[in-house]
Amino acid sequence: xxxxxxxxxxxxxxxxxxxxxxxxxxxxxxxxxxxxxxxxxxxxxxxxxxxxxxxxxxxxxxxxxxxxxxxxxxxxxxxxxxxxxxxxxxxxxxxxxxxxxxxxxxxxxxxxxxxxxxxxxxxxxxxxxxxxxxxxxxxxxxxxxxxxxxxxxxxxxxxxxxxxxxxxxxxxxxxxxxxxxxxxxxxxxxxxxxxxxxxxxxxxxxxxxxxxxxxxxxxxxxxxxxxxxxxxxxxxxxxxxxxxxxxxxxxxxxxxxxxxxxxxxxxxxxxxxxxxxxxxxxxxxxxxxxxxxxxxxxxxxxxxxxxxxxxxxxxxxxxxxxxxxxxxxxxxxxxxxxxxxxxxxxxxxxxxxxxxxxxxxxxxxxxxxxxxxxxxxxxxxxxxxxxxxxxxxxxxxxxxxxxxxxxxxxxxxxxxxxxxxxxxxxxxxxxxxxxxxxxxxxxxxxxxxxxxxxxxxxxxxxxxxxxxxxxxxxxxxxxxxxxxxxxxxxxxxxxxxxxxxxxxxxxxxxxxxxxxxxxxxxxxxxxxxxxxxxxxxxxxxxxxxxxxxxxxxxxxxxxxxxxxxxxxxxxxxxxxxxxxxxxxxxxxxxxxxxxxxxxxxxxxxxxxxxxxxxxxxxxxxxxxxxxxxxxxxxxxxxxxxxxxxxxxxxxxxxxxxxxxxxxxxxxxxxxxxxxxxxxxxxxxxxxxxxxxxxxxxxxxxxxxxxxxxxx
Numbered sequence: 001x002x003x004x005x006x007x008x009x010x011x012x013x014x015x016x017x018x019x020x021x022x023x024x025x026x027x028x029x030x031x032x033x034x035x036x037x038x039x040x041x042x043x044x045x046x047x048x049x050x051x052x053x054x055x056x057x058x059x060x061x062x063x064x065x066x067x068x069x070x071x072x073x074x075x076x077x078x079x080x081x082x083x084x085x086x087x088x089x090x091x092x093x094x095x096x097x098x099x100x101x102x103x104x105x106x107x108x109x110x111x112x113x114x115x116x117x118x119x120x121x122x123x124x125x126x127x128x129x130x131x132x133x134x135x136x137x138x139x140x141x142x143x144x145x146x147x148x149x150x151x152x153x154x155x156x157x158x159x160x161x162x163x164x165x166x167x168x169x170x171x172x173x174x175x176x177x178x179x180x181x182x183x184x185x186x187x188x189x190x191x192x193x194x195x196x197x198x199x200x201x202x203x204x205x206x207x208x209x210x211x212x213x214x215x216x217x218x219x220x221x222x223x224x225x226x227x228x229x230x231x232x233x234x235x236x237x238x239x240x241x242x243x244x245x246x247x248x249x250x251x252x253x254x255x256x257x258x259x260x261x262x263x264x265x266x267x268x269x270x271x272x273x274x275x276x277x278x279x280x281x282x283x284x285x286x287x288x289x290x291x292x293x294x295x296x297x298x299x300x301x302x303x304x305x306x307x308x309x310x311x312x313x314x315x316x317x318x319x320x321x322x323x324x325x326x327x328x329x330x331x332x333x334x335x336x337x338x339x340x341x342x343x344x345x346x347x348x349x350x351x352x353x354x355x356x357x358x359x360x361x362x363x364x365x366x367x368x369x370x371x372x373x374x375x376x377x378x379x380x381x382x383x384x385x386x387x388x389x390x391x392x393x394x395x396x397x398x399x400x401x402x403x404x405x406x407x408x409x410x411x412x413x414x415x416x417x418x419x420x421x422x423x424x425x426x427x428x429x430x431x432x433x434x435x436x437x438x439x440x441x442x443x444x445x446x447x448x449x450x451x452x453x454x455x456x457x458x459x460x461x462x463x464x465x466x467x468x469x470x471x472x473x474x475x476x477x478x479x480x481x482x483x484x485x486x487x488x489x490x491x492x493x494x495x496x497x498x499x500x501x502x503x504x505x506x507x508x509x510x511x512x513x514x515x516x517x518x519x520x521x522x523x524x525x526x527x528x529x530x531x532x533x534x535x536x537x538x539x540x541x542x543x544x545x546x547x548x549x550x551x552x553x554x555x556x557x558x559x560x561x562x563x564x565x566x567x568x569x570x571x572x573x574x575x576x577x578x579x580x581x582x583x584x585x586x587x588x589x590x591x592x593x594x595x596x597x598x599x600x601x602x603x604x605x606x607x608x609x610x611x612x613x614x615x616x617x618x619x620x621x622x623x624x625x626x627x628x629x630x631x632x633x634x635x636x637x638x639x640x641x642x643x644x645x646x647x648x649x650x651x652x653x654x655x656x657x658x659x660x661x662x663x664x665x666x667x668x669x670x671x672x673x674x675x676x677x678x679x680x681x682x683x684x685x686x687x688x689x690x691x692x693x694x695x696x697x698x699x700x701x702x703x704x705x706x707x708x709x710x711x
Contacts, residue, residue, distance in 0.1 A: 026067050027054040029084040038078035038100075066090035073119075074098040074397065074426045081125065083108035091115060097143070098122035098397050105149075110135050117141035121167060122397065124148060134159035143167035145192065145394055153177060153198075158184035167394045169194040169217065176200025182208040192217040192394045194241070201225035202242075207233035215455065219243040219267075226250075227271075232257045237448060239455045239526060243267045250280050261526045389477075390447075391466045392454030398424055400468065403477070408432070416558045421480060430465070431481070433554075435474035435561040443469055446560045450476070453553045456525055460517030462540060462550040474561045481540035481548050486510065489541055490625060501664040504671045506545050507626045511678065512703045513547040514539060518619060519696040521552070522612045529553075532610035534618035535599040536625065598632035598642045602688055613690035619699070620644075620685025627679055629662025644686045651683075677706050 023031065027049075034044050047057045055062035061069035067088045077099040083106035085094065091112040097119050104127030105120075115136050125147040133142075134156025142160070145167040152175030153168065164187050173196040182205035189211050198221040207230025209216070216231075216238060223245040231240055232255030240256060241264050248270025251257065262275045272280035389400040408420040411431070420432045446469060454464045468475040483489070489510075492499035502510075521529045531552050538551040601617035604610070621632060624643050634646040641649075650660050658666060661675055681702055687693050694702075 022052055023049055024053050024065075026088055027051065029082075029087050030054050030057070030060065030067070030070075032084045033082040036079045036082055040076050040078075043072060043075040043077070061093075063090065069093040069095075071095040072099070076100055078102070081106055081109065081120070085109055086111035088112055089114070093117045095119040096123070101125060103127075105130055105144075107132050112136075114138055119143045121145040121147070121394075126150070128152075129154055129157070131156045133157055136160055137162070139163055140187075141165040143394070144171065145169040147171055149173060151175075155179070161185065162187055164188060164211075165190040167192045168196065169394060171196055173198055177203055179203070180205065182206035185209065187211055189213045190215070190394070193221065194218065195220040197222055199223065202228055202231070202247075204228040204230050207231055209234060212238045213451075215239045215241055217241045218245065221245050223247060227252055227257070229254055229257075231255075237451070240264055247271055251276065261524055261528065263524050263526065389466050389468050392451060392464055396466050398428065403430075403432070403468075403475075416554060429480040429482075431462075431478045433476040433478070435476065435558050442560050446474075446557065449553065449557055449560060452527065453557075456521070456529075456552070458517055458520040460513045460547055460549060461520065461552065462548045469561075476554075476557070478550070479548075481542050481550070483541035483543065483545060485537050486539040486541060486547065486622070487536035489545075490536060490629065491631060501629065501662065502545075502626075504665050504668045504675070508674065508678070508707070510539075510541070510545065510547045511623060511626060512700075512707070514549065514619060514622065515696055515700045515703055517547065517549040518615050519700045521549075522615070522696050530610045530612055531615050531618075533599075534615055534622070536622060539622075598644075601690065603690055611690065612695065613693050616685045616693040616696060616699070617690075619696070620682045620693075623678060623682035623685065627662065627675060627682065628660055629664060647679075647683070674706060 031047065031049055031054075034047050037044070039045075043058060045058075047054070051057070053062070053065055054060050054067060055065060059070060059072035060067055061071070068090050069092060070085065070088075071093065073095050074097065077096070079101065080103040081096070081101050085091065086106070086108040089112070092114055093116060095117070099122070101120070101123040102125065105125060107130045110130060110132040113135050116138050117140060118136075119141060121143045122145070125144070126149065128151030129144070129149060131154045133139075133154060137159060139160045140162050142163060143165065146169070149168075149171040150173065153173060155178040157163075158178055158180055161184060163185055166185070166188060167190070169192045173193075176199060177193075181203045186208055188209050191209070191212065192215070194217040198218075200223065202218065202223050202225070206216070207228065210233070212234055216234065219241045220243070223242070225247065226249035227242065227247055229252040232252055234240065234256040236256045238256055243264060244267030247265075247268040250273040251265060251271055253274060262277075265271050265276055272278045389396075389398075389403060402424055403422065406422045406424045408422045411419045411421050413419075417434045420434070422430045422432050424430070450464070450467050454467075457463070462481060463479045464476060465479060466477040468477075489502055518531065518534070521531060529552070531549065533551065533555060534549070538549065540548045540550050542548055599618045599621050601614045604614055621644060624630075624647055625632060628643070628647070630643055630646075632643045633640050634643055636646065647660065657672065657676065660679070665671070665675070681694075681699060684692075684694055685699070
């Protein structure tokens with residue numbers, strides 16, 4: 001009996017050893033990874049040692065039974081990054097972003113020489129970047145942002161010549177950029193080195209990064225010296241951010257550096273010249289004339305630099321006449337050429353209009369239009385589509401699959417499409433606007449517009465985080481702002497059980513925030529934008545009732561996207577009408593009149609292009625609405641009039657302030673002076689003559705003085 005029991009135990013142990021021993025080498029390497037981790041969410045629960053290979057494990061992708069991808073983002077995995085990953089010979093992609101990994105980057109990890117993407121941002125990794133990273137000659141994406149890495153950027157990184165995305169922001173990196181940085185990494189499309197302690201000068205060869213598509217972010221470092229003029233060689237649509245360094249000298253005005261707003265250069269006290277308001281000293285206003293050219297004094301007598309009379313060196317009278325005559329002929333020739341080309345392009349446009357829908361007929365005519373014609377490479381084929389989510393900053397930590405699998409709730413519907421509240425698996429909440437289906441495929445134009453909007457960063461502007469474009473779908477992904485819109489906060493909405501009007505202090509805070517957001521758009525954004533459609537419905541309120549201006553540029557994007565947005569979605573799952581949350585709904589104020597039109601400036605219907613003065617007028621109407629607590633349409637007896645006219649009528653009739661101000665604020669009599677001051681600002685904004693309206697920057701200054709005096 002005892003011997004039988006011993007034999008049974010032996011067989012059991014033997015069979016267990018057979019089971020344990022069947023996992024292949026790659027599975028054993030990954031199993032050691034699991035053993036070294038804390039996995040509080042059980043994300044690796046199906047990783048079993050008894051499996052033949054790891055290809056069915058969560059986060060593992062295989063090709064021909066070889067591991068090619070390890071992707072386990074946002075699962076709160078804690079522990080050291082294992083060197084065993086380097087033994088996976090076919091490994092191409094590692095994505096362990098937004099976990100709790102710590103310790104240094106293991107040198108053996110870089111033995112996986114076929115690695116194409118290494119995404120580890122949002123962990124707690126420390127130590128330096130090993131020089132062995134240069135072994136990854138196929139590397140295209142390297143994102144180590146938001147860690148605690150230190151030391152310098154290794155020169156061996158320049159061996160990664162296929163690198164397209166380099167994100168090292170928010171670390172503790174020091175030292176200068178490696179020599180040849182720009183000349184070596186010419187394939188770079190995204191570059192973010194912000195929020196480090198990098199020093200030295202900006203390499204002049206960075207102008208060679210001609211493949212860049214988004215932002216070159218070198219902000220919040222310790223770079224010194226002047227801004228290389230070669231940065232102007234970068235593609236013009238690239239936004240160059242050099243803010244908060246120790247740069248000095250004149251800001252070059254060439255190529256991609258021309259017409260930039262001041263935001264890109266703030267925090268560099270030594271910089272001068274446009275677009276900053278810090279003028280350059282006289283001795284740096286420009287290069288002095290070359291010494292070989294004669295200096296012409298005011299009396300007209302040519303003198304050489306050494307003080308001689310310049311005889312034999314100056315130009316004769318005949319030569320001067322010949323030069324002038326040549327210039328005149330050249331200018332005339334250019335003028336004629338311009339006129340011819342202009343008429344040609346107009347003719348082209350006419351032929352194109354006549355042959356709309358029949359490109360075969362007009363192809364011959366288009367060949368004759370030789371001037372002012374866009375390069376054909378800039379035109380997107382109608383068959384080209386983009387089927388992936390495009391992030392607009394390095395902080396986007398979700399992908400298209402996560403977005404489409406998330407729960408979605410309808411927040412509001414309009415002629416421009418549906419807005420959803422989308423809750424991802426990890427709890428991140430977003431607002432997604434669907435622009436509709438179909439329409440013309442003007443992707444390049446859409447891309448340029450949406451990426452420009454995505455660069456706007458201000459506490460009072462809703463952040464556009466990402467977008468998606470295809471024939472069937474156009475999505476804009478924003479930060480979700482939780483406290484609804486200003487229209488609801490002022491007036492409540494139908495069906496609301498209880499409604500508490502905002503106190504004056506909150507209203508004042510909101511009014512200041514809106515002004516700051518508009519001033520940023522007008523004065524400090526890269527292109528000095530205009531909103532053009534400001535109203536309480538598109539001013540969202542955050543956790544602390546801080547305002548966020550939304551829907552900026554939306555009409556333009558909807559027009560480019562084309563088609564009529566439908567009111568149904570076949571993309572979002574779990575669509576539910578969430579009745580208690582409708583921050584994008586329009587407050588119902590009158591069944592007979594369209595309230596939105598009363599926020600438009602009087603000159604708007606007659607103008608083609610919106611102006612900053614339009615926004616000032618809209619802002620003034622919103623101020624009147626917040627001060628009075630009334631809708632933009634006021635019922636007076638049996639008639640209705642707009643709020644601006646009603647306020648003006650009250651002033652003409654010398655009615656007491658209590659008749660104008662929201663009755664709820666009657667108890668706040670100590671704030672009466674502030675209310676009167678705000679009323680004056682509002683009336684200045686709604687002047688019929690646009691030229692008499694103040695700029696948003698002046699309004700911000702007035703509000704700052706007002707709150708400072710009452711503090």
